[in-house]
Amino acid sequence: MGSTVGLGACEIAELVSSKEISALEVAEEHLALIESQDANLNSFLQLSSSAAIAAAKEVDAKIARGEDPGRLAGVPIALKDNLVTRGQTTTCASQILKEWKPPYSATVVERVSSAGAVAMGKTNLDEFAMGSSTENSSFGPTRNPYDLNRVPGGSSGGSAAAVAAKFAALALGSDTGGSIRQPAALCGIVGVKPTYGTVSRYGLIAFASSLDQVGPFARSVKDAALLLQVIAGHDPRDSTSLESPFPDLVSNLDKGVRGLRVGIIEELIEGAAPMVGEALMASARSLSDQGAKVEHVSVPAVTYGLSAYYLIAPAEASSNLARYDGVRYGLRVDGQDMNETYVSTRTQGFGAEVKRRIMLGTFALSSGYYDAYYVKAQKVRTMISDSFQNAYDRFDVLLSPTAPTTAFELGAKASDPLTMYLSDVCTIPTNLAGHPAMSVPYGLGENQMPIGIQILAPALGEVNMFRVAKAIENAAPAITKGLFWE
């Protein structure tokens, strides 16, 4: 394989900016690898080879003209296919948007592109980001690059697998209940869900608006920090976007963890597989060895997260997904009258999990049930935030497993939605609170699959969260297993 495959984002940007390698050769080597190997993985739904080549040439031309090529000069990046890209098919892995070409690009897509990153294509996901294994894609599942019989996690499974497989140095995903962190853990890479409001949602196709947040995937904590800094910051096109400037993460990374107070969330160890629990404790000991004060802490309300989430997220989704009605864009299946057209279009256009959640959400918002379900779930949401706040009065960051298990086999949970939903039990509470959290790999389990450690922080606590992530990364056992193509 080419010499640039496997290099991190910071390295590539540095080498490209200093003209030691060209953005074009980086793009070509990554595209060649994807073209030869992605048939096995199915991480990309569409590859944008010619646009990538053109973008890479533009980066090289800028450098030749002596202009600043940007912080991500020539870095190959993969985009989850729920981020709209102007003129390029954006499907959400759904039949209902199979051929839809948006007339505009998401803010985050514009930001990475003006920072010089080269978009390789759009990655697979669970349809409309609803799922934890990428098996709910209507274009076939993505596989885990460490074991093709296993899932990469989800919903951002395509982005996670692509970065883990070295098809791209970086990727963007979206995280509504763990859709960045859980696949990052299952694929052995870094994945970050930033504080709600730090990254623009403009152009992110909504699943659950009050929970959705775009975030980075990378193979190192530093690369993830760099990408997050590029995409974070106020966007006037998103009313929920925060005005406060985003802090410099990269320059704070190596400040160590001495004196930081780290709490291990007791409630989230209990359901985890023993090998996952052991890895968590090992990572905690490494932090303590590096000078952090580590203790156990109880955050009781997190146990209600799953129930509240499966009312709030489907409720918002039932409304967000109403617009796919066959009238203006996307799939249209004509019926005898308007209602039949709606029903036929949506019956054919949506997959089973999407329909399940639309029905769940419609029910939760229905008159007579609204107070008992939606309103109550919102109260639980407040309770979870308060419960976290109590913990953050005493701790700078919290630790937990990212997922209760390592990557499971394809089909293992596909027929049992409730078991599948449990994959997100550790990640969901953070989304409900609007706080940041990230997953950092911590070696392999006894089944030779990657394990992820979740670091949680209070709102806008990204600086400390990344310092702890870096410390864990420094101490983590290497992932010694080869990728499927290595």
Place this chain on the structure above:
Amino acid sequence: MADNSIPSDGVEGFLPGWEMVVGLEVHCELKTKTKLFCGCANSFGQEPNTNICPVCLGLPGSLPVINEQAVELAIRIGLSLNCTVDKSIFHRKNYFYPDMPKDYQVSQYEKAINENGILELPLSKKTVRIERAHIEEDTGKSVHVGGDGGRIHGADHSLVDYNRAGIPLVEIVSAPDLRSAEEAREYVTELRSILVASAASDGKMEEGSLRVDANVSVRRQGSEEFGTRCEIKNLNSLRSLTRAIGYEARRQVALIEAGERVVQQTRHWNEDQGITSAMRSKEEAYDYRYFPEPDLVPLEPSTEWISEIRRHIGLLPAARRERLTALFSDVSYGPVYDQIVTAVGLGLDDLVVGAAENGADPRLALARATNEVASDIGNLPRLTIENFSGLIKLESQSKLSATQAKTVLGKMLESGADAAEVAKSLGFEALDSTVIEDLVDQVIGASPKEWERFSSGEDQLAGFFVGQVMKLSKGKADGKIVTSLLRSKRS
């Protein structure tokens, strides 16, 4: 039951022993530069589907951002209606319809920006409670081709124009305080004046910038309880409003008197047939599944901002009526007061006040404004206060007869020209009173018998002589002068 024979012009005490109860929901388009949540222009009459963007088209991934000017105009409306202006939030109203790009409408549900106001009706002197005046986005516009009555059911196909989607609206909801179609008309007229005077809306019903839904029920006179109500949708003129309410109330009375029950329904007004018909019943009513809009943050207007907005509201109709009333020694509730209400309702009060300030006779100015100018209101912008004052003065100085003055005013509205110029071009040079006297003498000489009868007290013959003089003068003589000359010559 569709009975065309029922007269539907609402009048007081429409059926003996019955009382109608009406509450109105008025949707008013705000006069903002751009739409409620995007930068598209807020304009009317463009090619279909040309004034749209990802946001107002509700494309996947797009997000709304509230238009500050829309909030300001909404607050202006609230303050003009004596509402409490407070922190509010947006909700999503979910239902499927092709002209709604997102299949939900962003509106205010639990907490409206303006609540608990009042509106005083100028003629009936009634106080109508305003429950709320909230912000929401308009939908697109459907055209149903084929089938019956321009409705979606039975249409061959439908076309949707999304230019209107996302235009900011304020929905003003009255309490069920109105008791006749005439009161409803008066309410909408006064509300429209307030909206125009506060510069929040252009109030053009004919362009759809003011649309009314009426909730109508009936009850036996003296009853305290409300009857079952029906909501009539989309009444787009004052005529439709009064006819529809009148019809609907009579329909309900007829039902009850026949021993049947009124079913709570949403009804459609058919202008051509003059009847309402059921759109959907309570059982079929949508469950809108309201929930707080997660893409928008709460509106929290500061008290400073609200006071600033209050300071910039222009003269409202009540104050405008007072300003006009002050020009007259006594108006109480007579015809002059009605003319004052009309003048303010049509925005003609500045003209009358201006003319009076220029020394023209206010009573004559008010009459000419509410008759001649009102009947050609579209040309009002061409009429300057100076020119109008000039005309009134020419008339009151008898340099133009009443007939001439009306003709001249008509031309002035068409051309925007000066009164004297128009009069001259029409050959309406004022006749000298000596010339008129000559003509009067000629006429008396030519009709000695008639003159004798007039002289002996047959007053009705005055008209005959005036007519003769007019004929001779080709309409240039002032009738009043002729009459007084005739009277003085008789004695």
